[in-house]
Amino acid sequence: MIQASPKDPLANQVIEDLYPSRINETPVVLPRHDPIVYGQASDGPLSPQQLDEFQQNGFLILPAMLSPAQVQACHAELDRLRKNQDLQHRPEAIVEPEGAELRSLFAPHRSEISPLFARVAADRQFAGIAQQILDSEVHIHQSRVNLKPGFAGKEFYWHSDFETWHVEDGMPRMRAVSCSILLTDNFEFNGPLMLVPGSHRRYISCVGQTPENHYKQSLRRQQFGVPDNASLTEMIRQGGIVSATGALGTVVFFDCNTLHGSNGNITPFPRSNLFFVYNSVHNHIVEPFCGCTPRPEFVASRKRCPVLQPCSVLEELAG
Amino acid sequence: MIQASPKDPLANQVIEDLYPSRINETPVVLPRHDPIVYGQASDGPLSPQQLDEFQQNGFLILPAMLSPAQVQACHAELDRLRKNQDLQHRPEAIVEPEGAELRSLFAPHRSEISPLFARVAADRQFAGIAQQILDSEVHIHQSRVNLKPGFAGKEFYWHSDFETWHVEDGMPRMRAVSCSILLTDNFEFNGPLMLVPGSHRRYISCVGQTPENHYKQSLRRQQFGVPDNASLTEMIRQGGIVSATGALGTVVFFDCNTLHGSNGNITPFPRSNLFFVYNSVHNHIVEPFCGCTPRPEFVASRKRCPVLQPCSVLEELAG
Numbered sequence: 040m041i042q043a044s045p046k047d048p049l050a051n052q053v054i055e056d057l058y059p060s061r062i063n064e065t066p067v068v069l070p071r072h073d074p075i076v077y078g079q080a081s082d083g084p085l086s087p088q089q090l091d092e093f094q095q096n097g098f099l100i101l102p103a104m105l106s107p108a109q110v111q112a113c114h115a116e117l118d119r120l121r122k123n124q125d126l127q128h129r130p131e132a133i134v135e136p137e138g139a140e141l142r143s144l145f146a147p148h149r150s151e152i153s154p155l156f157a158r159v160a161a162d163r164q165f166a167g168i169a170q171q172i173l174d175s176e177v178h179i180h181q182s183r184v185n186l187k188p189g190f191a192g193k194e195f196y197w198h199s200d201f202e203t204w205h206v207e208d209g210m211p212r213m214r215a216v217s218c219s220i221l222l223t224d225n226f227e228f229n230g231p232l233m234l235v236p237g238s239h240r241r242y243i244s245c246v247g248q249t250p251e252n253h254y255k256q257s258l259r260r261q262q263f264g265v266p267d268n269a270s271l272t273e274m275i276r277q278g279g280i281v282s283a284t285g286a287l288g289t290v291v292f293f294d295c296n297t298l299h300g301s302n303g304n305i306t307p308f309p310r311s312n313l314f315f316v317y318n319s320v321h322n323h324i325v326e327p328f329c330g331c332t333p334r335p336e337f338v339a340s341r342k343r344c345p346v347l348q349p350c351s352v353l354e355e356l357a358g
Numbered sequence: 359m360i361q362a363s364p365k366d367p368l369a370n371q372v373i374e375d376l377y378p379s380r381i382n383e384t385p386v387v388l389p390r391h392d393p394i395v396y397g398q399a400s401d402g403p404l405s406p407q408q409l410d411e412f413q414q415n416g417f418l419i420l421p422a423m424l425s426p427a428q429v430q431a432c433h434a435e436l437d438r439l440r441k442n443q444d445l446q447h448r449p450e451a452i453v454e455p456e457g458a459e460l461r462s463l464f465a466p467h468r469s470e471i472s473p474l475f476a477r478v479a480a481d482r483q484f485a486g487i488a489q490q491i492l493d494s495e496v497h498i499h500q501s502r503v504n505l506k507p508g509f510a511g512k513e514f515y516w517h518s519d520f521e522t523w524h525v526e527d528g529m530p531r532m533r534a535v536s537c538s539i540l541l542t543d544n545f546e547f548n549g550p551l552m553l554v555p556g557s558h559r560r561y562i563s564c565v566g567q568t569p570e571n572h573y574k575q576s577l578r579r580q581q582f583g584v585p586d587n588a589s590l591t592e593m594i595r596q597g598g599i600v601s602a603t604g605a606l607g608t609v610v611f612f613d614c615n616t617l618h619g620s621n622g623n624i625t626p627f628p629r630s631n632l633f634f635v636y637n638s639v640h641n642h643i644v645e646p647f648c649g650c651t652p653r654p655e656f657v658a659s660r661k662r663c664p665v666l667q668p669c670s671v672l673e674e675l676a677g
Contacts, residue, residue, distance in 0.1 A: 190587055194622045227546035228599050230621065259407060268509055272626040278546050302549065303513045303622040306599060307591040 054207070054325050058205050060244045061329060067244040073213040075239060075294060077174035077319075084167050093172065096237030098283075099299035105220065105288035105353070112356040113222055113313060116155045117184065121146060124201045126171035141186060146337040148182040148315060156184070158352035159220075159283040160315050167274065167290060169216050169317030176345035180204065180215060180318040185313045192230050192304030192313045197271055198241065200316070201295040202264045206249060206329045207340040208357060213239075214322040215295040220313040225284050230304035238298035243270045250327040256306070266298065273300060320346055373644050376531070377524050379563045380648060386563040390391040392532040394558060394613060396493035396638075403486055412491065416558030417602075417612035423483065424539065424607035424672070431675040432632060435474045435563040436503065437490055439463060443469070450656045460505060465656040467501040467634060475503070477671035479634050484537050485666045487611060488636030491535050497663035499523065499534060505630045511549050511623030516590055518562065519635070520614040521583045525568060525648045527658040532558075533641040534614040539632040544603050549623035551610060556597035557617035562589045568648040585617065593617060639665055 049159065053282055057072045076094045080087040083121075085099070093099045097286065105113075121141045126132055134144075147153045148160035160166065169177045200217060204210040225231040243266040250263070267296040284289045293299065295316075324341050327333055333341060376391045395413045399406040404418070412418045440460050450471065452462040466472045467479035479485065479498055482514075488496045500523075519536060523529040545548040562585040569582070591627065596630055601612045606619060614635075623629065637643075643660050646652055 142461055148530055190590075194624050196624055226599075228552055228601055228621065233547055233625075234613065269625065273510075280545075299623050300366050305513050305515055305621055306552075306595055307587070326543055 054211050056328050058201070058242050058244070059327060059328070060202050060206050061247050061263055063244060064246060066270055066321060068244045069244055069259055071213060071240050071242055071296065076170045076172055077214065079174075081169045082174070082231065083166070085171055090172070091130045091275055093292065094293070096234075096236040096281075097240060098234050098236075098281075098291060098293035099273045100283055101292070102285050103288050104290040105107050106357055107288065108284045109353055110222055110287050112155070113159070113220070117154060117186070117222070117320050118154060118312065120147070120184070123166065129242040130335065133136065140188075142188075143186065144184040146182055146340075147184045147313070148179045148261050155352070156182075156313065156351055159313065160246055161347045162353050163349045163351055165218050165220075165290070165315060166317060166349045169218065170349070172216050172292070173214055173317065173319040175214075175319040175321050176346045177223070177317040178346055179340055180316040180319055180324070180344070182249070182316065183314045184229040184311070187230070187304065187309055187312060188227070189309045190305060192310065194230070194303040195301045197235075197266055197298055197300040199238075199266070199298055202243070202245060204295065204339065205242045207327050207331065207334055208335065208341075209325040209327045210322060210323055212322050213294070213296050215316060215318040217285075217293050217295065218315045219291045219293075221285055221287055221291070222311045222313060223309055225285050225289070225310060226306070226308060227284050229306045229308040229310055232283040232299055232301055234280055234281050234283060234293060235274055235278045235298040238274045239294040239296040241274070243267070244295060246302055249331055251331055271298070292310070316348075365376050370619040373530050375647050377513045377561050377563070378518070378647070379521050380568050381523050382563060384563060385565055385589055387589050388563055390532060390559050390561055390615065391502055394587075395491055396533065401493070404490055409491070412611065412613070415553075415555040415615035415631040416561050416664040417553050417555075417600075419602055419604060420609045420611070421604050422607050423609040424640055425676055426607065428672055429541055429606045431474070432478070432539070435472060436505070437540070438620045438629065439466070439472060439503070440505070449654065451626070453659040455626075456588055459507075461507075461673075462505065465501055466503050466632070467498045474671070475501075475632065478632065480666045480669050482540075482668045482670055483672055484609070484634060485668050487635060488535050488669070489513045491611070491638065493531055493639040493641050495665045497639055497665055498659055498664075499515060499527070499529065499635040499643070500658055501635065502633045503630070504633060506549070506623065506628055508548070508626040508628045509624060511629065513549070513622040514620045516585055516617055516619040517583060518585070518615045518617055521562070521564060521664050523614065523658065525583060525588045526646050526650065526653055527660075528644040528652065529637065529641060530644055532615050533615070534615065534635060534637040537636065538602075538610045538612075538614050540604060540606055540608045540610070541630045541632060542628055543605050544608070544629060545625070545627060546601055546603050548625045548627040548629055549620045550629070551602040551620055553600050553612060554593055554597045554617040555600055557613040558613040559595045560593070561615060563587070568650055570650055572585060590617070594642065600658045636666075
């Protein structure tokens with residue numbers, strides 16, 4: 040049980056913790072209490088087959104959703120951000136330990152950081168699909184630009200994003216969807232996103248207690264909210280692993296609770312992507328269920344989360 | 359220039375260093391001075407097409423060379439070795455830092471360690487192919503059993519084995535071939551061997567000077583003999599990358615100078631293999647070209663290197 044934040048519309052309402060984690064001493068696999076696809080095929084843009092695939096697997100890979108010209112426009116914006124010295128001193132920027140090379144940038148959907156990516160986040164092609172799956176208006180819970188270099192890309196261990204968003208950010212229910220826009224080719228050998236089909240139907244309650252300010256380390260290496268080997272092995276035995284390989288311009292939508300991770304990358308081929316998390320406006324963020332201080336606004340949007348007004352910037356970028 | 363070891367038949371003969379490395383301050387790409395395929399198709403067992411593929415790419419992937427029954431027999435032997443407590447205290451055994459789980463075992467081709475693997479190393483199917491490619495009798499330069507666990511397999515960075523064998527072991531010329539027998543399924547996502555086609559035709563002379571006893575660290579992480587980014591990028595741009603995926607029982611032969619590496623493995627699927635390096639008896643090992651003390655006998659065979667007498671243990675194991 041947890042109290043909603045006094046400043047939000049659910050104030051004084053007691054929110055039941057349907058997805059407890061980092062509380063028990065042994066891991067437990069719990070059922071999902073929420074729908075996966077909330078909307079209808081008639082709401083578009085996804086077809087009934089695509090919605091069914093998302094419902095079954097917990098993700099959907101959409102090849103060639105962006106044209107090379109659209110990817111090019113995103114790359115130009117990335118270059119602009121990379122060269123912006125002022126940006127590198129902002130907390131949103133994660134720079135390489137050696138040198139000052141930009142590695143990740145949080146909150147590119149905010150127009151003071153990138154007017155272009157703010158509009159891309161709201162584009163009908165992305166926000167529209169999120170609205171259809173979640174059957175509601177959406178806001179951005181988190182967004183990120185990732186610039187993974189070649190030769191030395193580190194692995195990202197298996198996790199459910201929802202587990203972290205629930206425990207550390209106070210996202211009460213599973214009604215959010217992630218969208219990863221591939222801005223480079225993702226081969227089988229340069230550490231592509233790996234997903235476990237069907238894993239979104241159950242919830243791994245992890246062990247360990249979240250320390251304060253865990254997010255600072257967790258951007259490098261996750262130590263809490265890590266699924267146990269036995270649960271992982273069982274889910275992968277049942278569902279297998281799908282590598283989300285694809286040419287630049289491919290877009291991957293995945294459910295907030297789908298297990299995913301990525302291996303390291305020793306190849307010279309870098310991987311960069313644009314990542315938006317769409318949350319239903321009905322899935323109102325409350326106090327973190329771990330009882331810790333909420334993560335900063337640029338990692339998990341709490342206060343500034345305007346409802347997205349779908350636009351069509353991609354059509355302009357198609358040149 | 360280097361003196362041959364006084365005890366060997368090439369004593370007092372001055373061996374020219376055709377493949378200098380870890381000497382210059384900047385990396386250089388040198389031509390290969392030696393043949394790739396020394397033998398003829400008529401010598402069997404490889405076909406003209408297979409020899410040509412090896413010549414062109416620097417490797418050959420042979421699916422289903424071992425039957426499930428043969429793999430099973432190798433697994434039984436691995437289990438026996440894993441449970442042998444006496445073995446874990448031998449220098450040949452590399453155990454996990456935590457616990458005493460066997461991770462790698464050197465020199466399984468020596469009959470005092472494994473009578474079975476000693477015969478597998480000499481089997482016509484493996485030693486016979488090496489003899490054909492190298493057009494001579496062969497001995498084992500190095501052998502290893504690798505038991506890579508799931509969830510936490512670490513990456514192995516790009517390298518040419520020959521560079522190390524030349525500099526640290528005193529292998530004068532490129533007339534050796536490696537054979538990796540896959541004892542588990544190798545998927546695209548559990549860190550399979552990656553090879554760079556065509557990279558065997560040139561030699562990357564690396565920077566840095568080899569410290570004494572480098573081999574102890576290099577089994578964990580290679581710090582010297584590491585190709586530079588520019589040379590790697592150029593070779594991969596030209597040849598691409600091939601992941602040697604395949605079901606258990608697949609065998610991969612690759613030239614001593616073919617660039618290879620592997621990404622980490624966060625999947626639950628372990629990878630184990632049996633690895634033999636066949637060297638031509640005409641490619642007599644001399645003093646290390648770096649001037650350091652030679653690596654121990656179990657890492658690089660110098661004294662005890664009987665010429666293999668091909669046998670046919672695989673036929674027995676087929677049940």
